[in-house]
Amino acid sequence: MPASCTTPVREGMKVQTQNPKIAKLRRNVMELYISDHPLDCLTCPANGDCELQDMAGAVGLREVRYGFEGKNHLDGATDSSNPYFSFDDSKCISCSRCVRACEEVQGTFALTVEGRGFDSRISTGQDNNFLESDCVSCGACVQACPTATLTEKSVIDNGQPDHSIITTCAYCGVGCSFRADMQGDKVLRMVPDKNGKANQGHSCVKGRFAFGYATHQDRITSPMIRDNIEQDWREVSWEEALAFAAKRLTDIQEEHGRNSIGAITSSRCTNEETYLVQKLVRAVFQNNNVDTCARVCHSPTGYGLKATLNESAGTQTFESVMKADVVLIIGANPTDAHPVFGSLLKRRLRQGAKLVVADPRSIDLIDSPHTKAQHHLKLRPGTNVALINALAHVIVDEGLEDADFIHSRCDDASFQQWYKHIQDQRHSPENTMEITGVDATELRAAARLFANAGNGAIYYGLGVTEHSQGSSSVMAIANLAMVTGNIGREGVGVNPLRGQNNVQGSCDMGSFPHELPGYRHVSDESTRNLFEQEWDVSLDCEPGLRIPNMFEAAIHGDFKGLYCQGEDIAQSDPNTQHVQKALSSMKCIIVQDIFLNETAKYAHVFLPGSSFMEKNGTFTNAERRISRVRKLMPALAGKEDWQVTVALAKVLGYEMNYEHPSEIMDEIARLTPTFSGVSYERLDQLGSIQWPCNEKSPLGTPIMHTEDFVGEKGKFAITEYVATPEKANKHFPLLLTTGRILSQYNVGAQTRRTANQVWHDEDVLEIHPNDAEDRGINDGDWVGIASRAGTTALRALISQRVQPGVVYTTFHHPLSGANVVTTDNSDWATNCPEYKVTAVQATKVDEPSQWQAEYAQFSQRQAKYLKNKNGGEIVKT
Amino acid sequence: MSDDRLKYVVDMANQIALNLLHGKEQQQCVTEISHHINRFWAPSMRAQLAEAANNDNYQLEAMVILALKQIKNEQ
Numbered sequence A: 001m002p003a004s005c006t007t008p009v010r011e012g013m014k015v016q017t018q019n020p021k022i023a024k025l026r027r028n029v030m031e032l033y034i035s036d037h038p039l040d041c042l043t044c045p046a047n048g049d050c051e052l053q054d055m056a057g058a059v060g061l062r063e064v065r066y067g068f069e070g071k072n073h074l075d076g077a078t079d080s081s082n083p084y085f086s087f088d089d090s091k092c093i094s095c096s097r098c099v100r101a102c103e104e105v106q107g108t109f110a111l112t113v114e115g116r117g118f119d120s121r122i123s124t125g126q127d128n129n130f131l132e133s134d135c136v137s138c139g140a141c142v143q144a145c146p147t148a149t150l151t152e153k154s155v156i157d158n159g160q161p162d163h164s165i166i167t168t169c170a171y172c173g174v175g176c177s178f179r180a181d182m183q184g185d186k187v188l189r190m191v192p193d194k195n196g197k198a199n200q201g202h203s204c205v206k207g208r209f210a211f212g213y214a215t216h217q218d219r220i221t222s223p224m225i226r227d228n229i230e231q232d233w234r235e236v237s238w239e240e241a242l243a244f245a246a247k248r249l250t251d252i253q254e255e256h257g258r259n260s261i262g263a264i265t266s267s268r269c270t271n272e273e274t275y276l277v278q279k280l281v282r283a284v285f286q287n288n289n290v291d292t293c294a295r296v297c298h299s300p301t302g303y304g305l306k307a308t309l310n311e312s313a314g315t316q317t318f319e320s321v322m323k324a325d326v327v328l329i330i331g332a333n334p335t336d337a338h339p340v341f342g343s344l345l346k347r348r349l350r351q352g353a354k355l356v357v358a359d360p361r362s363i364d365l366i367d368s369p370h371t372k373a374q375h376h377l378k379l380r381p382g383t384n385v386a387l388i389n390a391l392a393h394v395i396v397d398e399g400l401e402d403a404d405f406i407h408s409r410c411d412d413a414s415f416q417q418w419y420k421h422i423q424d425q426r427h428s429p430e431n432t433m434e435i436t437g438v439d440a441t442e443l444r445a446a447a448r449l450f451a452n453a454g455n456g457a458i459y460y461g462l463g464v465t466e467h468s469q470g471s472s473s474v475m476a477i478a479n480l481a482m483v484t485g486n487i488g489r490e491g492v493g494v495n496p497l498r499g500q501n502n503v504q505g506s507c508d509m510g511s512f513p514h515e516l517p518g519y520r521h522v523s524d525e526s527t528r529n530l531f532e533q534e535w536d537v538s539l540d541c542e543p544g545l546r547i548p549n550m551f552e553a554a555i556h557g558d559f560k561g562l563y564c565q566g567e568d569i570a571q572s573d574p575n576t577q578h579v580q581k582a583l584s585s586m587k588c589i590i591v592q593d594i595f596l597n598e599t600a601k602y603a604h605v606f607l608p609g610s611s612f613m614e615k616n617g618t619f620t621n622a623e624r625r626i627s628r629v630r631k632l633m634p635a636l637a638g639k640e641d642w643q644v645t646v647a648l649a650k651v652l653g654y655e656m657n658y659e660h661p662s663e664i665m666d667e668i669a670r671l672t673p674t675f676s677g678v679s680y681e682r683l684d685q686l687g688s689i690q691w692p693c694n695e696k697s698p699l700g701t702p703i704m705h706t707e708d709f710v711g712e713k714g715k716f717a718i719t720e721y722v723a724t725p726e727k728a729n730k731h732f733p734l735l736l737t738t739g740r741i742l743s744q745y746n747v748g749a750q751t752r753r754t755a756n757q758v759w760h761d762e763d764v765l766e767i768h769p770n771d772a773e774d775r776g777i778n779d780g781d782w783v784g785i786a787s788r789a790g791t792t793a794l795r796a797l798i799s800q801r802v803q804p805g806v807v808y809t810t811f812h813h814p815l816s817g818a819n820v821v822t823t824d825n826s827d828w829a830t831n832c833p834e835y836k837v838t839a840v841q842a843t844k845v846d847e848p849s850q851w852q853a854e855y856a857q858f859s860q861r862q863a864k865y866l867k868n869k870n871g872g873e874i875v876k877t
Numbered sequence B: 001m002s003d004d005r006l007k008y009v010v011d012m013a014n015q016i017a018l019n020l021l022h023g024k025e026q027q028q029c030v031t032e033i034s035h036h037i038n039r040f041w042a043p044s045m046r047a048q049l050a051e052a053a054n055n056d057n058y059q060l061e062a063m064v065i066l067a068l069k070q071i072k073n074e075q
Helices: A020-035 A051-058 A097-106 A140-144 A153-158 A205-209 A238-256 A271-285 A299-309 A319-323 A339-350 A384-397 A403-409 A412-423 A429-436 A440-451 A470-483 A503-508 A525-535 A547-555 A576-584 A641-651 A661-671 A680-686 A769-774 A850-867 B003-020 B026-040 B043-053 B062-074
Strands: A085-088 A112-114 A121-123 A150-152 A163-168 A177-183 A186-192 A261-265 A290-292 A326-330 A354-358 A375-377 A456-460 A493-496 A561-565 A588-593 A605-608 A617-620 A625-629 A688-690 A734-739 A764-767 A782-787 A791-798 A806-810 A838-844
Touching: A020 A051, A085 A153, A097 A140, A097 A339, A140 A150, A150 A153, A153 A186, A163 A625, A186 A205, A205 A339, A238 A261, A238 A561, A238 A588, A238 A605, A238 A641, A261 A271, A271 A290, A271 A503, A271 A525, A271 A561, A271 A617, A271 A641, A271 A661, A299 A470, A299 A493, A319 A339, A319 A456, A326 A339, A326 A440, A326 A470, A354 A384, A354 A440, A375 A440, A384 A412, A384 A429, A384 A440, A384 A470, A403 A470, A429 A440, A456 A470, A470 A493, A503 A617, A525 A661, A547 A576, A561 A641, A588 A641, A617 A661, A625 A680, A661 A680, A680 A688, A764 A769, A764 A782, A769 A791, A791 A850, B003 B026, B003 B043, B003 B062, B026 B043, B026 B062, B043 B062
Parallel strands: A261 A290, A261 A561, A326 A354, A326 A456, A354 A375, A456 A493, A561 A588, A588 A605, A734 A806, A764 A791
Antiparallel strands: A085 A150, A112 A121, A163 A177, A177 A186, A617 A625, A625 A688, A734 A838, A764 A806, A782 A791, A782 A838
């Protein structure tokens, strides 16, 4: 009798799934399973949620004829090494689902079946436990396990959930849909939602397990104020805190002028919250000094894609990659930073799609189990534009362009100008080799592979945008997609992998100082009139200050007050000492956050924020997919973030009347053509919606630019390579580039307060063996890293991932001071910082840098000021 | 007005010019620079740039000076 899971369907086949013979066989198989399974169902953590238990009932198993004596696996050991789940070998039925999940869904191949016959057991290989194995803790095996073998520790400790709510992950830009399994107001576990269109039932270690930060003891749940930053905090009522904040902001504007204050919105907050903060700035502060953390990550995407494709957004769905024939990844590390998309991509690569990676560092995708890049273009940091131009040059030079697409879809004048420019021999791989360090033959081969692909898709990340030519790189990528006709259908496109959960949304919502929601310039009178009528105010028609401009103005005494919601600029922005100087120069910093983050140490007002579990709203992911965030528990501080902004506006004399975030979305839809069809009702009906969603596309727009580029032709942009001013020399001979790691997220405020610390409890400096040897540096040594901006010290990790002359680190821990070293250099068009190129020297040291010592003292003082709130007495309501 | 402040906007403007001046006629280049500065810079920064243009201590790219003239003419 063939097993359905291994028998291909063929024409004319008659399939019977139920008859007495099959029922008997199933019962017999179940009997064998149960003969070697603990009979502890009533005390088993999976009781009530066990497929084995359910099937034993379904097949009517009443007795086990073989008895329970003799050889069995009941004394199998439990591996509890993973902080989030355990593996109880005694309950394993060797069904291999976990192995298949690890291979087919996650693509890590960390699990295998060891032994044969009766001795077959699930293994993490090489006698490792889960923690020491290649397992990335995505949870796919736990989800697939039909017994209690692989079970979340939270379920073992607390029992089964009593209800579930679908919501959206608050980590990276993939925007995974999750089923929050609850016991009352407590989140027991997060299980990836199989109906989630972004993640299709998959997850990563952060979204799946690292949610405990939301109820961490470090949460601050009462408003606090102080006159200056070297004072104890004073816990006060919401009314007092808001009145204090409002008076300070009003006084500053009276003394220093209307433009002396501003705000920063957060890509970790919802669309509705972000919208309200920019509304507060424009309608109440009466200026356009609003910016968002996208400034320091994907602002070049907004600029570059608008200039070429006429819309500031990626063109595809994630699912689209399953139709790609060649995937070009530039400056992105999906398996670490966008893990669920990374798994999907690996699935496509295992099906045969080809991969080209352009990255100064050897990322996992280049050579991992069953996936290998055809070409790794290991360029020097800061030379993306030269490399992408060279790819385009080969395509034009060898006549590989898609003439039909160019003729029918692109602006001819801009193409002709670009064509003439890119044909010049200075862009040839042979001539750019000296700049990029990439072998010309390899680059030509990669260009041909991409150009000749049926479907060529480009994915890029912060390794493209965070450069002095970030915007040029984005435009060069758009040029490459257009010249090869890889826009406007499935399997192709220009795909920015957004760092944070709501980077796309925060940009859509008008967080930039020059744009109202929907990317419409503040100088556009008709747009301004629309908002003026809705908001009943007159609006400033001039752009406001960007974040770095705010810092400059603060240092020079012109910018005095900042409302910063859910963002930690003191840790995340470059040249930390410059940022600290700017923050120290202000008279009023209002921080709204769930923790006393690094920026809050410079604050005068702390307004407790609400985590994604405590509020309703929406996030928009990197696919332009708007998904609901649903409230799982009451806000710990008593107010959701949007309510705080409404309350602040009210104290400042402006009424915002909303009863629920759905009403904010209704307002956004009224004012923003690309959102006009979006409502909570429709989101609940459809699950999620990719904008534009309007009369023309009532169900949203999965693939952009299928017929035109938002009513226009695609525009080629001239992107000349201009070397960064950040040069290596004899004093700073190495180039530092920074990035992210799987287990931690951004500044680490969330993940550092979870068990993810077990994988990465400090940032380290990756250094090539040759560079380490030259400096007498051994693995684990403390290394001082000095740049033109500052000095810090990290432990060394000697690694061949980086090329000689290049060092790499992450910025997840504040004491690491990675951004003490990064400089003020920024993208020419958007001021996005050049995190990816800093000239440094590395030397063996035996103590922290001066900055680190001073920072440690400052942090200790700030911790004391927090502890001393209310005179050191704990007053909790 | 401190020197640092003016140097900051001068460096930014020169960087814009350096990235926009390739493969185009001069007038197109000047128009793109002025458009960029008008579109993305706060008025206070534009005023600082204009101040720097009148000060010999700052080395503004020729294209930026032309762009500033164009901005002034358009006002």
